[in-house]
Amino acid sequence: MTIKTLNLALSITAVMLISACSSNVGDNRAxxxxxxxxxxxxxxxxxARQNAEQSVSPKPLSQLQAELLPxxxxxxxxxxxxxxxxxxxxxxxxxxxxxxxEKDWAKRFNELGVAVIxxxxxxxxxxxxxxxxxxxxxxxxxxxxxxxxxxxxxxxREQFDANSVYLAGFSHGAGTIWTFLRQLSDERAPLSLARxxxxxYETVIDGAFMFYGTCQGPWSVDIDSLMFLGADDRYIDETxxxxxxxxxxxxxxxxxxxxxxxxxxxxxxxNPANVEAGSVYDEQATLDxxxxxxxxxxxxxxxx
Numbered sequence: 001m002t003i004k005t006l007n008l009a010l011s012i013t014a015v016m017l018i019s020a021c022s023s024n025v026g027d028n029r030a031x032x033x034x035x036x037x038x039x040x041x042x043x044x045x046x047x048a049r050q051n052a053e054q055s056v057s058p059k060p061l062s063q064l065q066a067e068l069l070p071x072x073x074x075x076x077x078x079x080x081x082x083x084x085x086x087x088x089x090x091x092x093x094x095x096x097x098x099x100x101x102e103k104d105w106a107k108r109f110n111e112l113g114v115a116v117i118x119x120x121x122x123x124x125x126x127x128x129x130x131x132x133x134x135x136x137x138x139x140x141x142x143x144x145x146x147x148x149x150x151x152x153x154x155x156x157r158e159q160f161d162a163n164s165v166y167l168a169g170f171s172h173g174a175g176t177i178w179t180f181l182r183q184l185s186d187e188r189a190p191l192s193l194a195r196x197x198x199x200x201y202e203t204v205i206d207g208a209f210m211f212y213g214t215c216q217g218p219w220s221v222d223i224d225s226l227m228f229l230g231a232d233d234r235y236i237d238e239t240x241x242x243x244x245x246x247x248x249x250x251x252x253x254x255x256x257x258x259x260x261x262x263x264x265x266x267x268x269x270x271n272p273a274n275v276e277a278g279s280v281y282d283e284q285a286t287l288d289x290x291x292x293x294x295x296x297x298x299x300x301x302x303x304x
Contacts, residue, residue: 048135056142058194064149067124072150073097075106075116076159079304085115086164086206086302089150091143091173093264094133096122100269105168108290112297113304115160121146132172140172140179145192147180151204152197164302167208168293171264174213174227181208181219185250202251206300209293212236212263215244215255223251224296228289230261234278256292258285 077085088109090102097120106116121143122129131137147167154162169177183189189196201221208225212233229238241255264270264279266286297303 045135048139049141051136052139052141052191056191058189059145059192061149061152061193061197064145064192065153068119068121068146068149069153071120071123073099073102073118073120074159075102075110075118077110077113077115077304079113082113082304083159084161085113085159086166086297087115087117087154087160087162088166088168089147090116090118091146091167091169091176092118092121093171093173094129095271095273096120096129098267098271098274100271101170101267104268105266108294112294114166114297114302117150117160119146119150139191140176141183142191143172143176144180144183145190147176148190148193148197151201152199163204164300165205166297167205168211169209169213170211170266171213174210175216177208177210177225178213178216178219181221181223181225182217184221184223185219206302207296209289209296211266211289215241218245218247218250220247220250222249225251225253226289226292226296227253227255228266228285229255229257230263230265230282230285231257231259232261232278233263233265235263254292256289258282258288261285 090105092098092102097118102116102118106118109116121127121138122132125138127138132139151162151165154160154165167177167180169175180190184201187196202223205223208223209228210225211228212230213227214236215227227241229236229241231238238257242257246253258265261282262278262280264274264277265282266289267274267279268281268283268286270279270281294303
């Protein structure tokens with residue numbers, strides 16, 4: 001993949017992240033879409049990353065956990081005797097947590113015997129979603145540290161199996177997971193952390209599930225992943241993943257493009273931000289995505 005293609009993929013991710021934020025995001029979306037139309041999106045994303053690298057200071061792992069853990073939402077399977085459970089980290093989009101979306105997915109995972117931790121990347125930091133959607137704060141290069149901080153907390157919590165973790169990300173959350181996989185491959189810590197902990201994440205993480213993200217550059221760690229895309233997504237060009245060349249030594253990567261599916265196609269009760277972004281619930285696509293995720297978890301031997 002060329003630098004130009006990579007930057008284009010990143011810029012399309014930025015369009016999506018900014019565009020899907022809230023009912024008051026019209027001005028933000030228009031300004032960025034204008035930048036894309038004028039062909040200056042590559043400069044925009046480069047400057048966003050440079051700004052993050054210059055403005056984000058690493059924190060102790062304990063500080064990240066103090067910012068995150070009090071604000072997470074935990075969904076546990078009903079069979080308490082089966083604990084500790086395989087655990088899925090649920091990463092919201094740039095508009096922040098949406099309870100109905102979390103609950104719909106948590107119900108599916110819980111019925112399979114998988115616990116869900118819905119990570120709230122904003123509340124404990126006073127982060128305004130506008131700033132996150134505009135890549136001014138909490139960019140994927142920084143937010144990827146939230147994955148590390150949450151995983152590192154699991155060994156101290158008896159409900160969760162710290163050695164059997166899945167990641168699921170939506171929009172900004174999908175971009176955060178992809179960035180995490182790239183950082184792990186390059187042995188470059190998230191901007192929010194000074195260094196990687198000693199944990200072998202390739203062993204700990206059993207799989208990654210990403211919805212309406214982009215394939216923004218290669219990663220090579222041995223972690224299997226699935227990407228779910230919609231052909232009618234206004235903000236994601238699915239051909240970026242179709243043209244993506246995955247390293248042979250990386251974990252298995254597979255993408256699925258659903259005809260007629262929109263951005264946030266899996267939201268059965270879309271919030272105003274989703275509606276403004278053109279979201280239409282696609283039950284068939286959502287259930288097919290779940291079928292593939294479920295098959296992966298069952299294949300791993302982690303389903304009850």
